Amino acid sequence: MIVTIDGVAASGKSSVASGVARALGIPYVSSGLLYRTATLLGLEAGLELNDATALLAHLRANPLRLEPRAKGNRVWVGERELTAELHSSRVDAGVSRVAALPEVRAWVDAQLRALPEPFVAEGRDMGTNVFPHAGAKFYLTASPRVRAERRAKERPEDVPAIEAALTERDRLDTVQSAPAPDARVIDTGPLTLDEVIGAVLSELPEHVSRG
Ligand SMILES: Nc1ncnc2c1ncn2[C@@H]1O[C@H](COP(=O)(O)OP(=O)(O)OP(=O)(O)O)[C@@H](O)[C@H]1O
Numbered sequence: 001m002i003v004t005i006d007g008v009a010a011s012g013k014s015s016v017a018s019g020v021a022r023a024l025g026i027p028y029v030s031s032g033l034l035y036r037t038a039t040l041l042g043l044e045a046g047l048e049l050n051d052a053t054a055l056l057a058h059l060r061a062n063p064l065r066l067e068p069r070a071k072g073n074r075v076w077v078g079e080r081e082l083t084a085e086l087h088s089s090r091v092d093a094g095v096s097r098v099a100a101l102p103e104v105r106a107w108v109d110a111q112l113r114a115l116p117e118p119f120v121a122e123g124r125d126m127g128t129n130v131f132p133h134a135g136a137k138f139y140l141t142a143s144p145r146v147r148a149e150r151r152a153k154e155r156p157e158d159v160p161a162i163e164a165a166l167t168e169r170d171r172l173d174t175v176q177s178a179p180a181p182d183a184r185v186i187d188t189g190p191l192t193l194d195e196v197i198g199a200v201l202s203e204l205p206e207h208v209s210r211g
Pocket residue numbers: 007008009010011012013014015016032150151153154188189191192193194196
């Protein structure tokens with residue numbers, strides 16, 4: 001059983017996926033962390049972020065391990081944990097370029113499809129491209145200002161700077177960010193995190209919530 005939670009940047013995908021996964025007693029998987037890892041490793045190696053051949057060679061030489069825990073995913077390369085470094089503004093600024101590369105998308109998709117079910121998968125194209133046969137699909141939205149205000153609690157930049165960066169990332173990610181036709185779209189703007197998690201849980205078909 002797979003539940004997909006897609007949506008725009010900072011719409012609450014990871015927080016909601018984590019809450020839903022914990023309620024169901026299953027892991028959740030953050031696909032964005034894989035794109036973020038590719039970006040961080042590329043930046044650290046001094047690679048051009050649009051050079052798919054060099055990036056993939058580097059990723060294959062430095063295999064990552066995604067630990068899909070319900071309370072928060074962790075990423076390792078060898079003995080080094082990268083998790084805390086994956087949400088920097090530097091990675092935010094480069095990740096859309098890496099995610100636009102078809103070769104990198106194929107690399108991420110293959111890793112996701114190899115994971116054992118059940119799980120909640122969050123990202124941009126989980127319900128459309130990667131897991132079109134998922135048992136339940138959701139798509140989260142909120143205005144850029146609401147998202148920036150939430151994110152400002154976690155970042156040193158001010159709200160207008162964060163809002164501008166989020167709007168630019170939405171623009172760059174548009175191609176892969178459409179909701180699946182059978183996804184339930186939730187505007188998280190007027191809702192608390194717990195209310196969004198509750199809305200998702202209440203919409204799950206019985207066979208999915210039973211496992
Ligand atoms: N409904 C909500 N009400 C209030 N705060 C929320 C809500 N949903 C998420 N948040 C907060 O907004 C911030 C962004 O959420 P989160 O990191 O889960 O988003 P995301 O979509 O996974 O982000 P990204 O696309 O950058 O990976 C977090 O601080 C989270 O606690």
